[in-house]
Amino acid sequence: MVVEVPRWTNAKMEIATKDPLNPIKQDVKKGNLRYVANVFPHKGYIWNYGAIPQTWEDPEHKDGDTGCCGDNDPIDVCEIGSRVCSRGEVIKVKVLGVLAMIDEGETDWKVIAINVDDPEAGELNNIGDVQRLKPGYLEATVDWFRRYKVPDGKPENQFAFNGEFKDKDFALATIKSTHDFWKNLISQPTNAGGLNCKNTCVSGDGSPHCCSSNEAKAVVDATTGRKRKRENPDQTGREQKSKQHCACGQEEPIPCSVDKWFYYKK
16 A cells, blocks of 8 residues: 555645656645644544555446445555555555445545554454454444544435445455556546546556656656756766755645534533
């Protein structure tokens, strides 16, 4: 999985699927950077949150179990290990189960997994093990996803299967189906739903969205505004190291409201 949001943090970071090479960016709404509220008793995200690359929840496919179409994003993962991961970190995880959230009428699967290097990974092999060894964690996860949008004035989210988690085999089958949707997506010459499918991990024979390493480097250099400068050759005769000038603007301070608690009766 790719870690988008480290545990206990609030910034709503996500893979920007409509940007070239799909970088991780903070979501913006009405010109403001987005943060999830601390809906008591949950502080920020309560797991390392991210996504599985090369998956896609197809918005044209109505799921037979949820009765809703996909949300046009990669499949989400809640990593429940003991270590707080770093944003952008790529970790190998063991899949344990999955929760079927219905977000504004769209299917939004939440895979439960654990870092394979976690000390508890050997004891956690299915969703029932999570219930046994981490009592309350799954209930807290449902509660978090049910209520996290309420502070923004939205209704509580709903769930398929009455909010019950499905087991490892069901989760793996769901991941495989979203991988198949992704393979179909990148085999098409057009980008569905405005998605940018340029990819360095596919071949030119297998996908019209193949991107060479040189093309990818050009995208990164253009985004960061990278420029090279030379020092006085009479002094050193060596090229100065690259200086980066971020094209994204000045960093904004985290608003004090991020640390506040949000209370409401269920």
